Amino acid sequence: MSELIIKSTGQMISTETIDGDIATLNLGPTHPATHGIFQNILKVDGERILSAEPTIGYIHRAFEKLAERRPYNQITPITDRLNYCSSPINNIGWHMTVEKLAGIEVPKRVDYMRVIVMELARIADHLVCNSVIGVDTGALTGFTYMFQEREKIYELYEEICGARLTTNLGRIGGFERDFNDIFHAKLNAFLKEFPVNFEEFDRLLTRNRIFMDRVIGAGPIAAERAVEYSFSGPNLRAAGLDYDVRVMNPYSSYQDFDFSIPVGKDGDTYDRFVVRQEEIRQSLSIIRQALDKMPSGDFHANVPEFYLPPKEEVYRSMESLIYHFKIVMGETTIPAGEVYYSVEGANGELGYYLVSDGGRTPYRLHFRRPCFIYYQAYPEMIVDSVLSDAILTMSSMNVIAGELDA
């Protein structure tokens, strides 16, 4: 028996039962269309999804357990591997959590440098997400162009910290080194070329009739429901709620910059796409403002207990040698207490709940990972849609396996 259902959005779904049975379909764990290790056991009636059951944890690496054994500065590389599309945000969020616990004030210049890096990371992350939405709708071209732009952002990271993907960027108290001339040259070139290429990409998809027909109405979620599910970031804003940690609880001097929060209406794939596109433009504007208003000063706070002294000093002065030894051996004293600190990650509110008993390592560290929290709404968002929409919904939610599984 087969029949054709026409949904209110104009989509047609064919249903087909084989001998009256519904079929079970294993989507994943390593399905080429899901960009990561996710398993979903779908019950399908023809191509209509009746239910979905996600299984996660395939790349669980026990970060919270690892963190209980590592000194504070050694936890930064762990945070790289949460949302690996925007590692610098995770790194800097972690540094700021420790700074909050230890009561470290960083110079204004550090705030601005951090803002530049974090917004670059946000652009890189949104570029991956949006160009992959294009790929999943069959438009590979935009993806190839946007990955060249992402490459330029990775080159910028390279100038700051020497690494590209897992950046381990910055230090507790500031940066390892100041932005160099090559960085400024490359950033200026990026700010000149990127908007042109980006708008070209935007013209390719945003008002493209074929693309719009494909993504409008795919995987919607209402704002009330999104809040119940504790959504955050672009996915929540696409549903119509303007919660952004950068504005609600400004950190790292975000209050100094003038930018707006784009919001959507229906919370569907198209809204998520458009919200991310607009956030990229806002991020560019923030970077320009930060560059223009960059205060002079030092690129790190004066906190010798946390910030490694210059290597030549270590050989010459006793204090530097002592601090160097204490930091490397993880013997820095840190106050006991507990903090919750959150930053606006590329996917939403990235929170760190840190309990310290004054020891060399955290007593307890919990990562509030936005992916993990909103991915549980996935079955609800795809039920009663078609399989190809399920793929689109997943890529437009930007579920990153590293962040999901921690």
Added chain:
Amino acid sequence: MKNEILTAFINENTNNSAVCSVDQYDMLNANIKADQLIDLVDGLKNKQGFIYLTDICAAHYPEKVGAEFEVIYHLHNLIENQRVRLKVALAESDINIPTLTVHFVGANWMERETFDFYGVNFVGHPDLRRILNMDDMDYHPLRKQYALEDETRTDKNDTFFGR
């Protein structure tokens, strides 16, 4: 200022048995009992505007006899922009706490994660299974008695490194 109103509200709804304190980071901490959780969260959500459940996690304090586990809830009032941290201490012998899935659907996976790593039993949870670890694992790995590395190894002396 807002913390004081909220402290009064929490005391009122827990028969003054909650221990509230504002820490140096201006966050209100409320230590409450497990049986007060559902009513208090209901009040916070519907009367005080804490509509957003930020996070659920747990911690293990083996030396605190009778209160070995602590489940920690972070709630957020998105209109007033205020956060509150609720803590429920649980004894290892009675590690049961009511589920928050009745108030927030998003609590589902957060509670599954907490169960997975600490073995906290969320009474009334619709689907309390392990989420990140294997289903056939027979212990809860974030409890402090499980060392990160294999304790039977003799070739490695970690005295100076780590806990």
